Amino acid sequence: xxxxxxxxxxxxxxxxxxxxxxxxxxxxxxxxxxxxxxxxxxxxxxxxxxxxxxxxxxxxxxxxxxxxxxxxxxxxxxxxxxxxxxxxxxxxxxxxxxxxxxxxxxxxxxxxxxxxxxxxxxxxxxxxxxxxxxxxxxxxxxxxxxxxxxxxxxxxxxxxxxxxxxxxxxxxxxxxxxxxxxxxxxxxxxxxxxxxxxxxxxxxxxxxxxxxxxxxxxxxxxxxxxxxxxxxxxxxxxxxxxxxxxxxxxxxxxxxxxxxxxxxxxxxxxxxxxxxxxxxxxxxxxxxxxxxxxxxxxxxxxxxxxxxxxxxxxxxxxxxxxxxxx
Amino acid sequence: xxxxxxxxxxxxxxxxxxxxxxxxxxxxxxxxxxxxxxxxxxxxxxxxxxxxxxxxxxxxxxxxxxxxxxxxxxxxxxxxxxxxxxxxxxxxxxxxxxxxxxxxxxxxxxxxxxxxxxxxxxxxxxxxxxxxxxxxxxxxxxxxxxxxxxxxxxxxxxxxxxxxxxxxxxxxxxxxxxxxxxxxxxxxxxxxxxxxxxxxxxxxxxxxxxxxxxxxxxxxxxxxxxxxxxxxxxxxxxxxxxxxxxxxxxxxxxxxxxxxxxxxxxxxxxxxxxxxxxxxxxxxxxxxxxxxxxxxxxxxxxxxxxxxxxxxxxxxxxxxxxxxxx
Numbered sequence: 345x346x347x348x349x350x351x352x353x354x355x356x357x358x359x360x361x362x363x364x365x366x367x368x369x370x371x372x373x374x375x376x377x378x379x380x381x382x383x384x385x386x387x388x389x390x391x392x393x394x395x396x397x398x399x400x401x402x403x404x405x406x407x408x409x410x411x412x413x414x415x416x417x418x419x420x421x422x423x424x425x426x427x428x429x430x431x432x433x434x435x436x437x438x439x440x441x442x443x444x445x446x447x448x449x450x451x452x453x454x455x456x457x458x459x460x461x462x463x464x465x466x467x468x469x470x471x472x473x474x475x476x477x478x479x480x481x482x483x484x485x486x487x488x489x490x491x492x493x494x495x496x497x498x499x500x501x502x503x504x505x506x507x508x509x510x511x512x513x514x515x516x517x518x519x520x521x522x523x524x525x526x527x528x529x530x531x532x533x534x535x536x537x538x539x540x541x542x543x544x545x546x547x548x549x550x551x552x553x554x555x556x557x558x559x560x561x562x563x564x565x566x567x568x569x570x571x572x573x574x575x576x577x578x579x580x581x582x583x584x585x586x587x588x589x590x591x592x593x594x595x596x597x598x599x600x601x602x603x604x605x606x607x608x609x610x611x612x613x614x615x616x617x618x619x620x621x622x623x624x625x626x627x628x629x630x631x632x633x634x635x636x637x638x639x640x641x642x643x644x645x646x647x648x649x650x651x652x653x654x655x656x657x658x659x660x661x662x663x664x665x666x667x668x669x670x
Numbered sequence: 671x672x673x674x675x676x677x678x679x680x681x682x683x684x685x686x687x688x689x690x691x692x693x694x695x696x697x698x699x700x701x702x703x704x705x706x707x708x709x710x711x712x713x714x715x716x717x718x719x720x721x722x723x724x725x726x727x728x729x730x731x732x733x734x735x736x737x738x739x740x741x742x743x744x745x746x747x748x749x750x751x752x753x754x755x756x757x758x759x760x761x762x763x764x765x766x767x768x769x770x771x772x773x774x775x776x777x778x779x780x781x782x783x784x785x786x787x788x789x790x791x792x793x794x795x796x797x798x799x800x801x802x803x804x805x806x807x808x809x810x811x812x813x814x815x816x817x818x819x820x821x822x823x824x825x826x827x828x829x830x831x832x833x834x835x836x837x838x839x840x841x842x843x844x845x846x847x848x849x850x851x852x853x854x855x856x857x858x859x860x861x862x863x864x865x866x867x868x869x870x871x872x873x874x875x876x877x878x879x880x881x882x883x884x885x886x887x888x889x890x891x892x893x894x895x896x897x898x899x900x901x902x903x904x905x906x907x908x909x910x911x912x913x914x915x916x917x918x919x920x921x922x923x924x925x926x927x928x929x930x931x932x933x934x935x936x937x938x939x940x941x942x943x944x945x946x947x948x949x950x951x952x953x954x955x956x957x958x959x960x961x962x963x964x965x966x967x968x969x970x971x972x973x974x975x976x977x978x979x980x981x982x983x984x985x986x987x988x989x990x991x992x993x994x995x996x
Contacts, residue, residue, distance in 0.1 A: 362929050366808050387929050441996055442989065467996045469802065472980050473939075474995045476795065479956040479983035480949075482692050526942075601952055603688050603713050607944035609952075613799075614940075616852075618933035623806075626927055626935075630805040650991055654798050655976040657805035663768065665976055669800045670767055670793045 346636045347404060348629075350375045351395065351425065352411035355589070356434065358387050359625030360409050367629060369659045373405050402428045406639075407632045409433075423447040426459040426646075430635045432628055434464040441467070449646035458635045459646045464624040465615060466490070470595050472649050473613040477597035481609060484599025485530045489517035489538060493591025493620060501566045502543055505559050507551030510579060512586040514542045517594065528598050528608040534569075541572040544586050546579045591620035630657040672962045673730060674955075676701045677721065677751065678737035681915070682760065684713050685951025686735050693955060695985045699731050728754045732965075733958045735759075749773040752785040752972075756961045758954055760790040767793075775972035784961045785972045790950040791941060792816070796921050798975050799939040803923035807935060810925020811856045815843035815864060819917025819946060827892045828869055831885050833877030836905060838912040840868045843920065854924050854934040867898040870912050872905045917946035956983040 348364055350357045353375045364372045365388060374391035377384050381392040393401070398408070408429040412418050414437045422433045426448055435444050441462055448459040462468070466488070474486055495515050502511035521538050524531045543560055547553050557574045560567055577585075592615040601607050617623040631649070634656035638647065658665055674690055676683045679701045690698045691714060700717035703710050707718040719727070724734070734755035738744050740763045748759045752774055761770050767788055774785040788794065792814070800812055821841050828837035847864050850857045869886055873879050883900045886893055903911075918941040927933050943949040957975070960982035964973065984991055 359927070362927060366927070438996070441992055445992060462996055469806070469937075471996045472802075475980045475984060475991055476798075478995070479959075479980075479985075480795070480952050601685070601688060601692070601945060601948040607948055609944060609949050610940075610942040611795075612938075612940045612942075614936075614938045616936040616938075618935060619927060622927040622933055623935050626806050633805075648992060648996055650981040650988070650996070651979050653977050653979045654801045654805075658801060659805075662976070665801055666767055666771060666974060669804070670764070670788055670797045670974060670976070 346370045346633060347373050347406045348632060349373050349398065349401070349405040349408040349429070350390075350411055351398065351408050351421065352417065353377045353379075353384060353386075353392075354411065355621040356625055356628075357409075357411035359619070359622040360411060360629060361387050361390055362622065363626045363629040366626075367633070367659065369633070370629070373401070398425070399428055405429055407432060407635045409628055409632055419444060419447070422459060422461060423451045426452045426457050427455045428457075430458045430639045432460040432463055432632050432635055434468075434624060434628060435462045436464070436467055438467070445646050445648070453645045456644045458639045458644060460631050460635050460648065460652070461646060462648055463628050463631045465617075465627055466593065468624075468627050468649055469615070470593065470613070473595040473611075474597075475650055477595070477599075477611040477613075481597055481599025481601070481611065483601075483605060484597050484609075486595070486597045487525045487533070487538075488593065488595050489522060490593040491515040491517050491539065491591065493593070493617070494586075494589050498541065498543075498566055501563060502545060502560055505556055507548050507556050508545055509548045510546040510582055512544045512582060514544075516540045516542060522594065522596075525596050525598060526610055526612070528610060530598055536570055539570060541567055541570045543572065543574045544577050544582055545574055546582050547576055588618065589620045590618055591623075592616045633657060633659065672696045672959060673699050673732045674958060675699050675724065675727070675731040675734040675755070676716075676737055677724065677734050677747065678743065679703045679705075679710060679712070679718075680737060681947040682951055682954075683735075683737035685945070685948040686737060686955060687713050687716055688948065689952045689955040692952075693959070693985065695959070696955070699727070724751070725754055731755055733758060733961045735954055735958055745770060745773070748785060748787060749777045752778045752783050753781045754783075756784045756965045758786040758789055758958050758961055760794075760950060760954060761788045762790070762793055764793070771972050771974070779971045782970045784965045784970060786957050786961050786974065786978070787972060788974055789954050789957045791943075791953055792919065794950075794953050794975055795941070796919065796939070799921040799937075800923075801976055803921070803925075803937040803939075807923055807925025807927070807937065809927070809931060810923050810935075812921070812923045813851045813859070813864075814919065814921050815848060816919040817841040817843050817865065817917065819919070819943070820912075820915050824867065824869075824892055827889060828871060828886055831882055833874050833882050834871055835874045836872040836908055838870045838908060840870075842866045842868055848920065848922075851922050851924060852936055852938070854936060856924055861895045862897060865896060867893055867896045869898065869900045870903050870908055871900060872908050873902055914944065915946045916944055917949075918942045959983060959985065 410433040452459040498513035595613045736759040778785040824839035921939045923937045
């Protein structure tokens with residue numbers, strides 16, 4: 345049995361807790377929280393410990409799955425914890441990945457542990473598919489589309505507007521852009537041409553809806569470069585119709601081969617997810633198995649999904665996967 | 671530069687020859703043929719040698735790409751050549767993969783070389799996607815659909831019928847079955863429900879078309895279990911409209927997560943290929959780079975796509991792929 349710890353207990357941590365139940369070769373030792381453990385109720389009845397107790401349990405945990413946020417938690421937690429545990433995180437602040445990798449790699453090489461960073465679906469499964477497709481079709485163009493799905497960051501940005509009680513924002517890929525890519529035309533697409541944004545907003549009593557809508561649609565970085573639709577609805581409607589956290593998207597590469605590059609090929613990978621955090625957690629748990637195997641093989645240092653052979657993710661033996669899946 | 675040899679020169683060998691031109695870190699040393707080299711004209715002007723000369727060129731070739739057939743060539747050639755070269759093949763006789771793996775592994779471990787077997791898109795990229803998806807979503811069902819594309823084996827089977835001058839057979843996935851899978855219903859699908867077969871047949875002068883059509887539709891293994899359509903056309907029409915070798919298909923996994931498995935997720939990987947042999951060749955060439963890197967790292971033995979980390983396929987450095995693709 346691979347013994348797992350969960351460090352940080354929000355949506356992602358709960359997803360990891362459930363995913364471990366689906367993998368017969370894993371057991372959850374416990375959840376580590378900054379809160380008072382007596383106040384935390386877990387989904388499956390897992391034990392809860394205070395984060396301060398983690399370092400006394402290094403011999404009870406094979407892989408610590410760090411479920412903190414990328415902004416301030418992971419840059420500190422992952423390098424610190426890899427000094428004591430094999431760890432895995434979902435760090436997704438793209439511009440800071442090189443720095444995070446270097447920090448985790450230095451700490452992991454010193455401790456002799458494995459640290460897998462930036463695991464999930466993007467970064468994660470989408471990244472792998474970009475790499476495979478680009479390696480197989482060097483003459484081509486890659487495209488990533490996200491959605492339809494809830495963007496937490498954009499929803500939060502709307503909630504910060506004066507007069508907004510609650511909000512949910514969906515990122516939606518533009519179907520005609522998807523079709524143009526799939527046709528092999530290798531189109532150049534602007535931000536506006538790739539995605540639209542749809543917002544469901546609960547206004548506070550007496551708030552000026554026209555002003556709120558205008559503030560949303562003109563917000564730099566978040567909405568100004570997109571065609572944005574705003575719907576005002578009640579809190580009840582928001583709770584009833586928009587409480588899920590679906591997401592997904594498409595990685596498409598269109599590339600050419602042949603003596604005169606006369607033949608075109610389309611490689612497409614897509615995800616349609618009812619629950620973004622639960623799917624992310626499922627990817628992380630499969631890579632936790634890889635962290636365990638890599639460590640058992642004597643490997644150490646920081647890894648990403650690019651560095652890990654597919655067989656490492658599976659509970660099956662090499663013989664079984666060759667016989668049943670090749 | 672990675673120095674490549676091509677052993678066997680048919681459609682696949684020509685595809686490999688063209689693909690090498692698309693990869694700036696590779697050079698083609700030459701093509702090895704069983705025919706008289708003076709009678710073989712290559713697509714890009716590559717040198718042609720007789721297969722008997724291969725063993726005198728072991729110091730000039732880093733990876734030998736073996737482009738023979740799975741039925742009789744590869745079971746002999748791959749274990750024999752891996753005694754002298756890093757090799758890669760596209761062995762696709764599924765039931766015999768364990769035996770082929772064992773033979774290549776024993777020879778490769780003795781010689782200290784790398785032998786990658788069963789590389790291409792199925793087996794190959796489709797296999798990887800089955801493994802990743804199953805590892806991430808253990809509670810679910812996987813489906814593979816092929817087409818629309820030309821099946822060489824089925825076309826050959828039609829050509830063997832008395833009175834048939836030429837034929838081309840397309841395997842076509844059933845759209846309603848694809849939609850049922852994508853809906854998350856996890857349907858049980860019979861052979862007939864997954865694919866249809868469409869045949870374009872050139873009958874010889876005076877042949878009994880009704881008998882030919884009946885023989886096709888009732889042919890065991892090849893057609894009897896499918897809804898098959900037969901069109902009689904002229905040789906000119908066949909040459910004009912059906913000379914390409916397109917193929918493709920879909921690997922879809924539908925799986926559930928959550929406390930009570932209440933959330934569904936769909937992972938879909940698809941290929942739409944203008945040229946089956948050229949795309950297969952492109953995959954093989956990317957894995958030839960991996961064979962070279964693995965060997966340079968001191969690794970040896972038989973590998974499949976399952977055993978090879980994605981980064982191994984890329985000409986880019988770890989830093990570059992983390993910065994640009996993660």
